[in-house]
Amino acid sequence: MTHDIATLPAGDVFRTYPGIDDFFESIGLPRPAEDITMLEYAAFLDEEVLEDKGLMRSQLIRHFKDFVTGLQKMADPGETAIQSITITAGRDKSGQPEETGFTLQPGDVVSVVGPTGSGKSRLLADIEWMAQADTQTGRSVLINGESVDTQWRYSSDQRFVAQLSQNMNFIVDLSAKEFIAMHAEARGIKDVNALVRRVIDTANTIAGEPILAETGVTALSGGQSRALMIADTALVGHSPIVLIDEIENAGIDRRKALDLLVRKLKVVLVATHDPVLALMADRRIVLKNGGIRKVLETTPEEKENLRVLQRLDGAVVSIRNAIRDAKTIQTPFREILRDSCGGAPLEQAIVKQLSSSRNPDPGKRRKGNT
Amino acid sequence: MKLITVSGPPSSGKTSVVIRALEHLKAQGQRAGVVKFDCVSTLDETRYKASGIPVKVGLSGHICPDHFFVSNLFQCYQWGRGQGFDFLFTETAGLCNRCAPHIRNILAVCVIDNLSGMNTPWKIGPMLRLADLVVIAKSDLVSQAEKEVFLFRTKQVNPRGVIIHVNGLTGQGSAELASLFFKAKETAGVEETKLRSSMPAAVCSYCLGQTTISDQFQMGNIKRMDLSEGNEGVQGEGL
Numbered sequence: 049m050t051h052d053i054a055t056l057p058a059g060d061v062f063r064t065y066p067g068i069d070d071f072f073e074s075i076g077l078p079r080p081a082e083d084i085t086m087l088e089y090a091a092f093l094d095e096e097v098l099e100d101k102g103l104m105r106s107q108l109i110r111h112f113k114d115f116v117t118g119l120q121k122m123a124d125p126g127e128t129a130i131q132s133i134t135i136t137a138g139r140d141k142s143g144q145p146e147e148t149g150f151t152l153q154p155g156d157v158v159s160v161v162g163p164t165g166s167g168k169s170r171l172l173a174d175i176e177w178m179a180q181a182d183t184q185t186g187r188s189v190l191i192n193g194e195s196v197d198t199q200w201r202y203s204s205d206q207r208f209v210a211q212l213s214q215n216m217n218f219i220v221d222l223s224a225k226e227f228i229a230m231h232a233e234a235r236g237i238k239d240v241n242a243l244v245r246r247v248i249d250t251a252n253t254i255a256g257e258p259i260l261a262e263t264g265v266t267a268l269s270g271g272q273s274r275a276l277m278i279a280d281t282a283l284v285g286h287s288p289i290v291l292i293d294e295i296e297n298a299g300i301d302r303r304k305a306l307d308l309l310v311r312k313l314k315v316v317l318v319a320t321h322d323p324v325l326a327l328m329a330d331r332r333i334v335l336k337n338g339g340i341r342k343v344l345e346t347t348p349e350e351k352e353n354l355r356v357l358q359r360l361d362g363a364v365v366s367i368r369n370a371i372r373d374a375k376t377i378q379t380p381f382r383e384i385l386r387d388s389c390g391g392a393p394l395e396q397a398i399v400k401q402l403s404s405s406r407n408p409d410p411g412k413r414r415k416g417n418t
Numbered sequence: 419m420k421l422i423t424v425s426g427p428p429s430s431g432k433t434s435v436v437i438r439a440l441e442h443l444k445a446q447g448q449r450a451g452v453v454k455f456d457c458v459s460t461l462d463e464t465r466y467k468a469s470g471i472p473v474k475v476g477l478s479g480h481i482c483p484d485h486f487f488v489s490n491l492f493q494c495y496q497w498g499r500g501q502g503f504d505f506l507f508t509e510t511a512g513l514c515n516r517c518a519p520h521i522r523n524i525l526a527v528c529v530i531d532n533l534s535g536m537n538t539p540w541k542i543g544p545m546l547r548l549a550d551l552v553v554i555a556k557s558d559l560v561s562q563a564e565k566e567v568f569l570f571r572t573k574q575v576n577p578r579g580v581i582i583h584v585n586g587l588t589g590q591g592s593a594e595l596a597s598l599f600f601k602a603k604e605t606a607g608v609e610e611t612k613l614r615s616s617m618p619a620a621v622c623s624y625c626l627g628q629t630t631i632s633d634q635f636q637m638g639n640i641k642r643m644d645l646s647e648g649n650e651g652v653q654g655e656g657l
Contacts, residue, residue: 070574071574073540074539074540074571074574074575099616100516101543102516102517102518102543102544102615102616103544103615104615104616107548107615111547111577114577114578115574115577117577118573118574118577169588169589169590170590172590173590173591173593173594176583176590176591177591177594182597183593183594184593201580201582201594207566207569210562210566211557211558211562211565212562213558215558215559216558216559216560216561216562217559217560217561218560218561218564219532219533219535219559219560219564220535220536220564227563228563230536230563230567231563231564231566231567234566234567234570234571235566235570273561277561277562277563280561280562280563281562281563284563285562285563285566
């Protein structure tokens, strides 16, 4: 900035930074006349008006300048392109070193699994905070192989992480169209209407029941809400990393939802207890006692099993639909399952197989050390 | 001792956020106490006590709570000193949103929450605008889009402050908040320190206990809305 912005005529400032309206509106001050400068504006303001707002004259000028700087940063966020994100191994709750760290690239989908309390939230928090060996886990997050300047934490212009959790609800009373527009405007996007249409169309490829642009977001079903949130995160949000806490298997095509995020080259981490979702990922991070116990590639056999699981899942969905459709469920499931497994009940056959299979690479790390 | 002023609208999550952060300070051998300010009643002291945090409660009653805060700050500081605390937190709820308990050179924190609605950052005023550190709570309950718009509006009101998300239930972000508390400057004393914004000059008969609504009983500093044609009712804003 060559000129002191407070010495330029307000009309010029408004034309350069249309978003500056919000500055006056948020404090509750009238917009200055075209030809006066901010310095003059502040000087002319009545003492009582300033008193009402709890502002001092000098604060008004300083906050105005800060606001303009914020607008400039938004127009040019100078985002680092993420080629990789690495989480280095730290320690678990007992202070034991973690088995391994891991590296993710844009378009990667990994699942995070483990019992409740095993450290899923902590792992996601380490990533959100870009831990630099300064959290209780001792992990470090590297972007493009390099440590992150912790200064970024304090400049809130760059958020690396978008989060989608199970508890999330819409709370604003707006239509789907207005809602997405509000987000797009806050992101400083030019062609808001075109983007709004694209987000709703995309959400409708994921949602079981179509979302109308005019529907209020609070009136959407669980599946529709989730679909709209995911489409919004993919298309309007700019965070390169998306942390998802479970995607319920109701009213939403989970495969398509993940594919959408992958196409937008997001790094996706999904914390889940659902085997279908866990196996949809290319890798899974297994947590125990606050630490990373294993990072496993999804094997071709698992992918094959996933297809079977999805069919079973599909069967459950058709049962649910039949019930919703006032049908009775008379089909003898027990016989169908037994016949298809050569006489043994399906669940017993699977449990038996699972208990005899061993964990992969047992003791590999120890072997390497000795 | 480090004095830290924590403010925020009622029920925004101040107590939960402070308790969570104090767990981390405690784990590092730090001693911390809290003075909780409220108007009519509060139950928060039981929550602090349950977490083993020494707490004092100040109820402002018929006095403007912000004025009450200022006139009691010195002795609260002395109490903290006497207890040998490493940290002393004051917790106050912003009530009319016109004032802020923030003091120059003393870490000023404002806790707001995502559930309070998208326009809240614009409504809060000096408490948010003059804070060094803004904590946004309850962001696990709203959509990412609302979270981003809320953050954007918070940033509009306070472009310089550090803004972090803390989940008072799971504790996500609380270790990070504690690390920011650690960086706060030592407070050598509060005598002769300066408030970051003035407190309102509203002294009228109703401040003194008048209850009858009548022109005749209104005295002192009176301000009237302008309801004439073409005016929205806002007074004193013409340039």
